[in-house]
Amino acid sequence: MVSLPYSQACENNKQPILARLKEVFVGPGTALEVGSGTGQHAVYFAAALPHLTWQPSDHPASIETCRPRLAAAALANLAEPLVLDVADTVWPLTQADMAFSANTAHIMSWNEVEALFHGLGRVLSPGAPFCLYGPFSYGGRHTSGSNADFDRSLRARAAHMGLRDMDDLQPLAEDTGFYLESDTAMPANNRLLVWRRR
Template sequence: MTIQKPFSQACENNKEPILQILKTVFDQPMTVWEIGSGTGQHACHFAGNLPHLTWQPTDRPENLPGIHLWRDAVQLANLLPPLSLDVADLQWPCARIDALFTANTLHIMSSAEVGLLFKRLANYLSAEATLCIYGPFNYAGAYTSESNARFDLWLKERDERSGIKDFETIMGLAAAIGLTLQADHAMPANNRLLVLQTKI
């Protein structure tokens, strides 16, 4: 059976605004680990526009074939083959993470899975790691827009364990493993891009 190359309109819509921030955050040569690469569109766009980076896509096994199709289409030397990674895995396919990017993943995960993500990160983040987390967040327990409220309802109808997470909860999990917030960028479509760094 022929596998169709997956496509996300959301990735097409947000890839350029995200890129403009990543240019300033990941401005030195390094390997960026992407958690939850999804279709692979982000990985291709960012690797293609940030040639000083080595981009490592990861996702659950069922999503890897689609990422391979996108990677094969662009043929970028700095875009590595995708690796299987589930946040619940006891062992991740890496020894150290200096830079991490993840987009539109936390609201898909359950609260327990988000907690596991940060617990696992504690084992792999270097002393000078930088993280970029993109997606919608609630602030002080409130939605930032009516569209986010509708989106959250849709998420919970699809999977009651998922849903938009509270910014304060994420900051608590981050602080517990030595991460501090460097920036909280407003993004299109009522999303945010959080930049965090390990304490030096």
């Protein structure tokens, strides 16, 4: 049996994320996932949310990681993954009904985070939700010692990485046509932010 790319974090957080997505992604439509990684979230959420077409995507350098798992799952509502560099001014899809991204904002550069919100502002319709999962800081303060350690380790790996602060995300969201609908505590000092397109 061929071993598939695997993330323990995806296994740990998929159930609590799904519980929240069931409350937010209520209508039929296309859900764009930005940064599908191993494809574990895509397969799990598509199977649990059959009213959606789940659209995986990832950066050109990472897109091949998700393909084996998506192909093995062969779910009717799981679309072929798209090559998506958020920094591109033209994205490979022009419209989505909702969007999801997990553990990406702290790996992207701040310019890429800005590009993510600008891009979603172009493809999401008014009223559409964008669920962003991960660890965040508030007012320059980390919510736990483990998050502070994680932030230091990210910045040591690459200067462009690091936990994003809500004091920076809120104005960016406002500038790109989103408002914060909810901020839900999740396991392991993570949050699930629901931004809504104005």
